[in-house]
Amino acid sequence: MTDSESTLGRAALVIAVALLAGGIALFFAPTVAESLPISLVVAEAGAVGAVALGGWVVRQRYQARLTETEIPPIEHGMTTPTPGSNIDSNLYRMTELRERVLEHRERIQERVGNIAVTVISSRNDCSRDDAIDILEGGSWTENDAAAGFFTGATTKSSLFEQIKTRFSRESNPYVAQLTETVTALEEAAEFDFDTTDMPDSAVEDFDESSDRGVEPDAVLTAEDGQEVTGDLRYLSLLRTHHWSGVSAFALIALAVGVLTSQPAVLVASAVAVGLAGYARIGSAPALTTLEVTRTVDETEPEPGDEIEVSVSVENTGETLLPDLTLVDRVPPGMRVVDGSARLGTALRPGDTAAFTYTAIAARGTHQWPLQIVARDPSGADERVALAVPDTTVECIHQLKTAAKMPVRMQTSVYSGGVATEIGGEGLEFYSVRDYQPGDPKRRIDWKSFARTGEMSTVDFREEHAARVVLLFDGRSGSYVSAGPGEVHAVDRAVEIGADVFASLSDQGNLVGLAAFNGIPLWLGPNTGQRHLEEVRQTFADHPAISTLPPAVAEQEEGRYVDPMVHIRRQLPRNSQIFLMSPLTDEYTYEVARQLNGAGHLVTVLSPDPTTGRTVGQRIARLERAVLIKQLRNHGIRVVEFEGDRSVGVALERAKQRWTA
Amino acid sequence: MSSDNPSGQSTIDAHPSTEMEPETSEQSSTDTLDDGSPETDPHSPVELTHAPPRVSQVVTGVGALIGTVLTVPFALLALPFGFGGLVLITAGVGYQHSRAWVTVGTGLVLVGALVTGAYGAVPTEIMLVAVSATFLAWDAGQHGIVIGEQLGRETRSRRKLLVHTGLSALVIGLVSMVAYASYLFSTGGQQASAVAVIVVGIVALVWLLRE
Numbered sequence: 043m044t045d046s047e048s049t050l051g052r053a054a055l056v057i058a059v060a061l062l063a064g065g066i067a068l069f070f071a072p073t074v075a076e077s078l079p080i081s082l083v084v085a086e087a088g089a090v091g092a093v094a095l096g097g098w099v100v101r102q103r104y105q106a107r108l109t110e111t112e113i114p115p116i117e118h119g120m121t122t123p124t125p126g127s128n129i130d131s132n133l134y135r136m137t138e139l140r141e142r143v144l145e146h147r148e149r150i151q152e153r154v155g156n157i158a159v160t161v162i163s164s165r166n167d168c169s170r171d172d173a174i175d176i177l178e179g180g181s182w183t184e185n186d187a188a189a190g191f192f193t194g195a196t197t198k199s200s201l202f203e204q205i206k207t208r209f210s211r212e213s214n215p216y217v218a219q220l221t222e223t224v225t226a227l228e229e230a231a232e233f234d235f236d237t238t239d240m241p242d243s244a245v246e247d248f249d250e251s252s253d254r255g256v257e258p259d260a261v262l263t264a265e266d267g268q269e270v271t272g273d274l275r276y277l278s279l280l281r282t283h284h285w286s287g288v289s290a291f292a293l294i295a296l297a298v299g300v301l302t303s304q305p306a307v308l309v310a311s312a313v314a315v316g317l318a319g320y321a322r323i324g325s326a327p328a329l330t331t332l333e334v335t336r337t338v339d340e341t342e343p344e345p346g347d348e349i350e351v352s353v354s355v356e357n358t359g360e361t362l363l364p365d366l367t368l369v370d371r372v373p374p375g376m377r378v379v380d381g382s383a384r385l386g387t388a389l390r391p392g393d394t395a396a397f398t399y400t401a402i403a404a405r406g407t408h409q410w411p412l413q414i415v416a417r418d419p420s421g422a423d424e425r426v427a428l429a430v431p432d433t434t435v436e437c438i439h440q441l442k443t444a445a446k447m448p449v450r451m452q453t454s455v456y457s458g459g460v461a462t463e464i465g466g467e468g469l470e471f472y473s474v475r476d477y478q479p480g481d482p483k484r485r486i487d488w489k490s491f492a493r494t495g496e497m498s499t500v501d502f503r504e505e506h507a508a509r510v511v512l513l514f515d516g517r518s519g520s521y522v523s524a525g526p527g528e529v530h531a532v533d534r535a536v537e538i539g540a541d542v543f544a545s546l547s548d549q550g551n552l553v554g555l556a557a558f559n560g561i562p563l564w565l566g567p568n569t570g571q572r573h574l575e576e577v578r579q580t581f582a583d584h585p586a587i588s589t590l591p592p593a594v595a596e597q598e599e600g601r602y603v604d605p606m607v608h609i610r611r612q613l614p615r616n617s618q619i620f621l622m623s624p625l626t627d628e629y630t631y632e633v634a635r636q637l638n639g640a641g642h643l644v645t646v647l648s649p650d651p652t653t654g655r656t657v658g659q660r661i662a663r664l665e666r667a668v669l670i671k672q673l674r675n676h677g678i679r680v681v682e683f684e685g686d687r688s689v690g691v692a693l694e695r696a697k698q699r700w701t702a
Numbered sequence: 703m704s705s706d707n708p709s710g711q712s713t714i715d716a717h718p719s720t721e722m723e724p725e726t727s728e729q730s731s732t733d734t735l736d737d738g739s740p741e742t743d744p745h746s747p748v749e750l751t752h753a754p755p756r757v758s759q760v761v762t763g764v765g766a767l768i769g770t771v772l773t774v775p776f777a778l779l780a781l782p783f784g785f786g787g788l789v790l791i792t793a794g795v796g797y798q799h800s801r802a803w804v805t806v807g808t809g810l811v812l813v814g815a816l817v818t819g820a821y822g823a824v825p826t827e828i829m830l831v832a833v834s835a836t837f838l839a840w841d842a843g844q845h846g847i848v849i850g851e852q853l854g855r856e857t858r859s860r861r862k863l864l865v866h867t868g869l870s871a872l873v874i875g876l877v878s879m880v881a882y883a884s885y886l887f888s889t890g891g892q893q894a895s896a897v898a899v900i901v902v903g904i905v906a907l908v909w910l911l912r913e
Contacts, residue, residue: 115747419869
């Protein structure tokens with residue numbers, strides 16, 4: 043309510059109360075009352091008016107959205123989309139809402155068509171043009187529905203089938219045909235997908251994500267809201283409409299009471315009038331006197347450690363805080379695994395309340411807010427605020443690992459751990475060659491000289507250090523996960539990257555970090571304690587590879603740095619690339635191919651965010667598998683990380699392919 | 703006059719003792735709304751059951767029952783409203799966890815009470831108790847549903863719940879007493895003009911107090 047409105051409202055309220063008081067006074071002055079020229083008709087007219095107004099209030103209440111502060115399931119961490127969910131939502135729009143059917147159909151047709159052409163050309167060992175011919179001929183599969191998907195023929199189904207599909211949920215013939223096609227493609231491509239989680243329904247968990255994990259734009263940070271005092275920030279103030287509707291009853295009961303002259307009904311109306319007043323007199327508490335302290339048992343945990351967080355609140359003011367909802371908004375990468383990060387309470391002056399929970403620490407420097415939803419006694423007014431205690435948790439990877447990451451045979455001039463195809467100083471025997479003047483004396487093969495009288499020199503395998511750059515795909519498209527609330531691919535990539543970095547630098551290689559994102563990240567290949575420290579900080583909270591997707595993390599707009607410009611300019615010659623990406627689009631594929639073509643050996647380390655619960659997800663999974671196959675055809679190594687399998691296990695699987 | 707919930711009032715003084723009390727009895731008896739993955743992994747996140755606390759379900763159910771049985775059985779026309787409303791409130795707080803259901807149900811029970819009142823079928827005192835109980839049920843139901851949504855059953859919230867419901871019971875009791883007192887005073891002669899002025903005054907007041 044604005045100031046002028048409230049002044050006017052107050053004046054009107056005074057008049058209303060004066061009328062009421064005057065009416066009551068008239069009871070005690072019957073002579074005056076009799077002399078007034080007002081008859082019962084006026085009262086009845088008032089009653090009829092009251093019914094109309096009551097109806098109006100009911101209508102308003104009916105239209106008013108019941109507002110209350112929604113609290114996302116912070117216990118589950120942040121949720122990110124699953125690859126293919128955009129296809130599912132387009133399918134939903136097409137089939138259920140009938141929106142832009144042709145456009146969506148065309149786009150899906152194109153994506154699936156691309157997969158099909160690649161699959162056919164690799165299976166039949168033919169060119170893409172031939173593959174397109176085969177596809178359009180429809181001879182690539184035994185399945186009529188799948189073949190017809192590309193030839194434009196809809197399947198003829200029996201009348202019974204048609205009736206059946208009319209009434210079942212996944213009724214849409216297009217979705218059914220698409221599902222058939224995807225299944226046929228999966229068979230044709232012979233990828234070994236894990237099909238244990240395949241459901242019967244195609245568009246099943248289309249909107250399941252909302253109740254598992256926090257949407258990225260619902261994440262609250264310590265900078266949200268408007269600062270009031272040092273550690274208190276206001277988010278919003280709202281009417282809950284908790285009591286709205288009570289005035290409708292007051293008006294209608296009054297009317298019924300007057301028209302039927304029933305005192306019982308009038309008294310009931312009076313109760314409602316009183317409650318309408320009760321709903322208005324309170325206002326949401328200011329919360330400035332609420333003191334919040336948070337303690338953490340370990341302020342410098344490693345990622346994956348359990349930390350115990352205790353939050354206590356004290357009412358240091360003079361008034362009762364009757365209705366408090368406290369929710370600790372844990373950082374988006376963390377999960378609450380024990381205890382409760384929420385509390386509902388009421389605090390008298392001087393009272394304290396506390397709650398304790400256990401969370402799994404995630405990388406980053408964290409200072410997170412406590413969300414407070416405070417209501418006035420009646421519950422009609424609600425204030426949402428954030429308290430930000432100055433407890434900071436710094437969670438940095440120690441960069442120690444047991445995994446042994448192999449590098450490839452492309453090295454720098456520095457000595458290191460990679461056995462090269464160059465003879466010289468070293469440990470392992472490499473070759474014997476003719477003596478050349480200037481060869482060191484201790485490498486001359488004296489035994490052979492004694493036997494034959496000819497001088498020859500023994501060469502050993504030179505061991506050089508490799509120069510490796512870990513290149514992260516930090517574009518918003520990489521913030522995808524296998525399901526709501528699961529760890530997303532960027533966090534997984536950083537986890538893997540930290541292990542790989544530790545392993546590589548333990549072996550004496552020069553390792554650097556880079557990312558392609560709106561924010562440039564470049565740490566040239568190097569070694570030493572200072573470099574290590576820089577790398578640890580970068581892994582913890584560099585914005586280019588942070589836990590929050592780029593749209594949410596604060597970032598300069600419109601400065602998309604193309605990795606082909608910014609990375610290649612700085613990339614030292616003879617350096618290898620370890621590309622960390624979920625491979626969900628062609629872009630990363632192009633990057634890998636071009637870098638490989640430019641003379642860098644590229645190894646792609648790819649956390650697998652795809653699953654097969656819906657048709658869209660299965661299409662995305664096929665697309666990724668096709669990309670990986672193409673990368674391997676280009677001689678690029680690809681290591682896949684499924685689920686949260688460790689680096690060591692994934693490497694073992696990948697090495698079998700490399701040696702075979 | 704707040705015979706509808708004497709325990710609600712006494713809790714205002716009693717709440718320090720309930721402050722840190724773990725709600726074990728409620729945790730064990732939660733109905734599983736979330737049929738998520740079984741808790742095999744110790745690192746799986748905490749699952750919350752988003753249902754109103756039992757206390758508010760009971761207060762709502764009992765309040766709505768009192769409000770219904772004290773009024774509608776005395777007028778045939780009121781029966782469908784009253785019991786329809788009772789069913790809606792119970793379902794709203796018990797299964798649907800919906801503020802809208804509880805509100806519509808309350809509206810129906812109150813319409814039933816109005817119809818009964820219009821026939822003059824119940825004395826003023828009974829009417830007062832019934833309406834007060836219905837309002838308390840409405841308040842407790844809505845509050846409980848919001849607690850369920852924001853905090854879940856696993857979270858400690860008893861103190862918040864008791865203070866809110868206690869305060870509501872107190873206010874409804876006070877308001878009822880004032881209403882009853884003015885009823886007792888004014889049963890004498892009723893002047894048409896006085897009634898008219900009061901009616902207009904109340905209408906204006908309520909209109910200004912509405913949300």
